[in-house]
Amino acid sequence: MTQKIATDFYDLMVSKKMYSRKSNLKFYLNNLFENVQLAEKDVLDVGGGRGLLSFYAAIKGAKRAICLEPEVDGSRNGMINGYNEIRSELPESLPVNLLPLTLQEYLKQTEAASFDIVIMHASINHLDEEACIHLLDDDASYHRYLAVFKNVYRVMKPNGTLIVTDASRNNFFNDLGIKNIFVPSIEWHKHQQPKTWISLLKAAGFKNPTTHWLTPNRLGYPGKLLMDNYFMSYMTRSGFKFTMNK
16 A cells, blocks of 8 residues: 555544544554554454454455454444545455344354454453453353354464453552443453463464453553563553464
């Protein structure tokens, strides 16, 4: 894609108030897709909302990007309308399609080895919220998630990359029983630690986990150097990213 389309994309995301500044957005996307090649790849964006990551993948040369946005529990109202607004302002040639399906629904109709990259951006806990809450104390919940992850493994191509972001259940403010001043709306009991997800994904066949702790975008790379560690994350937002491979 041309440089102009990329510039238009960043300007559009800021105009839609998805990010306050282009520099913040560029930092976040570079950080999220660090060491991940998007060109000529088939990408599945799970719970993709208005399609930010799907459109970015297409702009970076992805062969196709499927954005799943069912607007079920855990999603925000108006995501599909928001996607359509963005779609109308970007080139029709961008290979992005939105499907109003849950991951589980989509997996039932998807052939094996279909995707190089699967993104679960703040959506892994919403795949089955009740099972997520009881993941560590209920065998049925554990196996419900394991079945989903095995199916994700099935639809990924050899050496494919899974990217997961979320908030860890462990947080200083939550452990004190008070509202987190940085992210006051998070329901911490509906989340799990990254090591919990990684262990479960390993059981489904994934390997080579690499974990990073997310830092405020406005701080850029100096903030990443200072805060990409468990302690600083625990004391603030507890956001994490990890990647694994098939």
